[in-house]
Amino acid sequence: MTTQRTWDELGGGMPTEEFRTATEAIVANIEQVIEGKTATVRLALAVLLAEGHLLIEDVPGVGKTKLAKALARSIDCSVRRIQFTPDLLPSDVTGVSVYNQENHDFEFKPGAVFANLVVGDEINRASPKTQSALLECMEERQVTVDGVTYPLQTPFMVIATQNPIEMEGTYPLPEAQRDRFTARIAMGYPDARAELAMLDVHAAADPLDNLGAVSDAATVRGLIATVRGVHVSEPVKQYAIALVTATRESQDLRLGASPRATLQLLRTARAVAALDGRDYVLPDDLQALAVPVLAHRIIPTADSQLSRRTTDAIVADLVHRLPVPTDRRSGTSQHYDRRR
Structure with a gap:
């Protein structure tokens, strides 16, 4: 059975039990602050382990x-927060070269992106020019200022929040930047039970103030190495291509x-499979991730917009209509676990 083998035997990373313990600790820690959103929290962690941005x-x-x-x-690592505002400049994000009068030379002052985790709050309240300052670092994990390239730390993840574009004072994200976000998620309103628990817990004090780290950058790098070793069979790869082609x-x-998008869909599917205790990806993983990974990258036609069809609904319809690999009908997962 694959569950009895260690991840080291399957191509790198940490043992299965250690992986499960580390990831469950992170999820449980976040849920001290976020009530009743386990699926959302797990997806956010999956994006981190897929080396993506959220x-x-x-x-x-x-x-x-x-x-x-x-x-x-x-996670006990370097964290920087950027509050995006209309007057924020690109140099505030990437950094700037400042003239040093003592040594008569320019000295680089790193910007907020020089951290393991960068939290960009209300990213669509800044101008498109400032938003574009994140393009290089999100894709190439480096920053170029005045002709000099500076590598970023590993792990590196941008977690950005934004209000719907219909809200006052917002700018739509450029298509190139939306494509660099691995997944887009919506929090949604909590159910009545979760909101009641929130009133009990959050009324006296903010639990975020006392939230401590349960992991560190070295552990996260081990988790990422584990996810890289998750197997993807040829039919699953073809199914991913078929979803994107549709x-x-x-x-x-x-x-x-x-x-x-195809590459990030598979990377995130590997992370989701690992979080579920599997060392192989199923078509079900791709189906569950199709909307959060693909919907924010596509642009509907004018007719679709007039009929008020959302990109989420369009992707969900494509997933429903697209046939899955035929071996899935046998009711077993052995085919997708086969090593070539």
Whole structure:
């Protein structure tokens, strides 16, 4: 059985039990602050382990920033927070070269992106020019200022929050930047039980103030190495390509998902499989991730917008209509666990 083998035997990373203990500790720690959102918390952690970036979009007051800060505080590593405002400059994000009168030379002052976890609050309140300052660091994990390139630390993740674009004082994110976010999630309103628990816990004090770290950067690097070793069979790879291709051929869309989306879909599926205790990816993983990973990257046609069809609904419909690999009908997962 694959569950009896260690991840080291499967290509790197940490033992299965150690992986499960570390990830469950992070999830439980975040849930001290975020009530009743286990699936959302696990997806946020999956994006971190997939070496991606997370966009949290929803109306004000539902806990977007709390989720981002809780994830950042759960890991003992460098964390920087950027409050995006209309007057924020690109140099505030990336850094700037300042003339040093003592040695008569320019000295680089690093910006807020020089951290393991960068929390960008209300990212769409800054101008597109400032938003674009994140493009290089999110994709290439480096920053170039005045012709000099500075590498960023590992792990590196941008967790950004934004309000819906219909809200006052917001700018739409550029398409190139949306494509660099691995997944977009919505917090949603809590159910009555979770909101009642929130009133009991949050009324006297903010639990975020006393939230401590339960992991560190070295452990996260081990978790990431473990996720890289998760197996993806050939039929699952072909299914991922078929999902992305369907967005490019859809009559409801004028811009489909990019090849980067295919890669990040598989990376996130590996992380989700590992969090579920598997060392192989199932088509079900891709189906569950299709909306959060693909929907924010695509652009609907004018007719779709007039009919008020959301990109989430379009992607969900494509997943429903696209046939899954035929071996899935046998009811077993042995095919997807087969090593080549």
